[in-house]
Amino acid sequence: MPDPLKPDPIAVRDRLIVALDMASPGEAERLIERLGDSASFYKIGYRLGYAGGLALAERLVAGGAKVFLDLKLHDIGNTVEEGVQSLARLGAHLLTVHAYPQTMRAAVRGRDAVAGSALRLLAVTVLTSYDDADAREAGYALPVSDLVAVRTLAAREIGIDGIVCAATEAAQVRDLVGPDRLIVTPGIRPAGSDTGDQKRVVTPAAAIRAGVDHIVVGRPITAASDPRGVAQRIVAEMADAL
Ligand SMILES: O=c1ccn([C@@H]2O[C@H](COP(=O)(O)O)[C@@H](O)[C@H]2O)c(=O)[nH]1
Numbered sequence: 663m664p665d666p667l668k669p670d671p672i673a674v675r676d677r678l679i680v681a682l683d684m685a686s687p688g689e690a691e692r693l694i695e696r697l698g699d700s701a702s703f704y705k706i707g708y709r710l711g712y713a714g715g716l717a718l719a720e721r722l723v724a725g726g727a728k729v730f731l732d733l734k735l736h737d738i739g740n741t742v743e744e745g746v747q748s749l750a751r752l753g754a755h756l757l758t759v760h761a762y763p764q765t766m767r768a769a770v771r772g773r774d775a776v777a778g779s780a781l782r783l784l785a786v787t788v789l790t791s792y793d794d795a796d797a798r799e800a801g802y803a804l805p806v807s808d809l810v811a812v813r814t815l816a817a818r819e820i821g822i823d824g825i826v827c828a829a830t831e832a833a834q835v836r837d838l839v840g841p842d843r844l845i846v847t848p849g850i851r852p853a854g855s856d857t858g859d860q861k862r863v864v865t866p867a868a869a870i871r872a873g874v875d876h877i878v879v880g881r882p883i884t885a886a887s888d889p890r891g892v893a894q895r896i897v898a899e900m901a902d903a904l
Pocket of ligand 1: 681788790858
């Protein structure tokens with residue numbers, strides 16, 4: 663049966679995931695309306711998730727959109743397992759957990775406990791706001807690219823469905839996970855846009871050329887005066903790169 667999240671080929675518009683980092687569901691819904699048919703896949707993270715975003719996720723799924731819950735779970739195994747079970751029942755398509763083996767194993771148990779769930783798990787390897795100095799400061803002796811590789815291999819062995827990394831590591835991750843697992847990359851910036859707190863930044867075209875399945879874009883779209891126009895240009899840039 664074809665994988666709904668990884669059809670061959672993935673429609674170019676579905677490759678863009680818009681990060682709805684808004685203060686309320688109302689604000690997010692206004693953005694979605696402005697985006698119109700330029701976007702079909704939305705990410706809900708801490709800001710919106712803790713402010714009514716999970717109910718919005720259910721409404722978006724019911725309306726036919728794809729939803730990525732970027733909740734980056736990390737806790738004792740039992741808590742992660744039960745949390746993933748609750749989230750799997752919401753009908754969302756993607757959920758992040760941090761790429762710690764205990765956490766990933768628990769998340770897989772939670773995913774597998776909910777029959778018929780469409781939920782796919784993504785392991786966050788190393789946040790795109792980290793460079794080697796940040797990893798060192800956090801106590802890791804390995805450079806970011808090595809840490810991403812170690813965590814990707816663990817995720818693959820444990821049965822996680824996809825990897826979150828920067829597109830700077832996408833080609834290396836693709837070699838490690840093969841063609842079927844998802845690679846999702848935040849830290850995407852159209853040429854010339856403000857990088858903000860992101861450190862491992864790549865353009866939409868370069869990400870696609872590196873073998874990424876989906877790019878995540880927040881502020882370049884949400885802070886734009888014409889979010890629909892920016893989204894359309896990003897999709898066109900990806901189409902040219904394919
Ligand atoms: O490594 C990671 C994991 C998640 N994110 C999330 O993606 C978006 C990026 O937003 P921008 O405004 O385009 O920077 C945001 O919701 C992060 O929480 C990430 O950036 N890096």
